[in-house]
Amino acid sequence: MNDYIEKHAFCEQEIAEAPLPGLGLVIVIPCFNETGLLKTLDSLAACTLPQCKTEVIVVINSAANCEENILEQNRLTELELQRWILKNEKKELRYFFIVKDDLPPKDAGVGLARKIGMDETVRRFDAACNENGVIVCLDADSTVESNYLVALENHFLLNPATTGCSVYFEHPLEGAEFEPSVYEGIIRYELFLRYYNYGLRCSGYPFAFHTIGSCMAVRTKIYQQQGGMNKRKAGEDFYFLSKIFPAGGFTELNETTVYPSPRPSLRVPFGTGKTITRWLEEKTNSFPVYHPKTFTDLAELFALVPGLYDLNTEQVRQKTQDLSSALLNFLANNNYENKLEEINSNVSSKKQFVKRFYQWFNNFMVLKFVHFARDNYYPQVEIKDAATELLRADGNDVRDTVSVKELLYIYRKTEQKKI
Secondary structure: OOHHHHHHOOOOOOOOOOOOOOEEEEEEEEEOOOOOHHHHHHHHHOOOOOOOEEEEEEEEEEEOOOOHHHHHHHHHHHHHHHHHHHHHOOOOEEEEEEEEEEEOOOOOOHHHHHHHHHHHHHHHHHHOOOOOOEEEEOOOOOEEOOOHHHHHHHHHHHOOOOOEEEEEEOOOOOOOOOOHHHHHHHHHHHHHHHHHHHHHHHHOOOOOOOOOHHHEEEEHHHHHHOOOOOOOOOOHHHHHHHHHHHHOOEEEEEEEEEEOOOOOOOOOOOOHHHHHHHHHHHOOOOOEEOOOHHHHHHHHHHHHHHHHOOOOHHHHHHHHOOOOHHHHHHHHHOOHHHHHHHHHOOOOOHHHHHHHHHHHOOHHHHHHHHHHHHHHOOOOEEHHHHHHHHHHHOOOOOOOOOOHHHHHHHHHHHHOOOO
């Protein structure tokens, strides 16, 4: 048996049918109390087919103590999915589903559902003898551009050293599906996501990538090496990718687009659905975000990192003494002098030191600092002001009359390297 599966898999093999030779992509979709799954599958079925064989695994899931109305919706989804597969199955693009309606209440959630599907994918790539196969995560309320599958295949073929990638995304900003206030909220939320990522990029942080569960892909080999998906009920994507980034080789795929839903939801305690729900409840145009000074502070720290190699504690103290009070206090609270001494004592080159530093000062540590600075030093500012200031600080000419929506378009084009 595969070592990873033996040690880390949550459940036994779920799909009896063997994979076809040439399996290269597997799309994993968690599905809980979902009414829009077929829209997602229709968008996949409309995609141009890649050269490799492709599979889609839907994990219909619920906790053992779930409400009857949710179980009923899951059963309806299963029946609809069975009928849909009969009409849409292709030799090159096959669909499977796993039904898990008895998950432990303490673990049941999106993280465990992703894990079940991703672990099953490990088994299938194992059977197909493809250790470089690509596990792709999507959500049951998202759609994709028609070149999605081909773009994924080409990205990993053209970048053989790529361990994984973040896939470009755009939320719908208008339409009849939701009330106008939902779209007003998602404009600000997506702008916040891009603002945060852009700020990290400007700071010189090496792992400045989006961590969105419906927009990520990893090779099965690195998935196993890093211990697989976690069972978190929310933020599973952030914590999972925070393990993948330090392994190196992570990239961006900007040649296709995922379209996540902007719908309000209370399924998880934070994220898109929760943010839009709160936006609707508060009925305000205010959307405060982290102060741009936060990223300036981080830039000053990251610029020092290579020069901290092979220094003793006193030398480290001298090197870092001009950092902001916010950073110095945060670093002190996290015993940075002892940590750097430990890292220096276990490496033999500057390259190794830098790698080990960012394994310690990872995405989670960055976020801890961002929250520390927000709570103690830099009050939040409105998203429009913050996003404008950040662009200007990076040399972009942004007029004073720019709207929030126009700012979002600028950030989108910047990420796609179109400006």
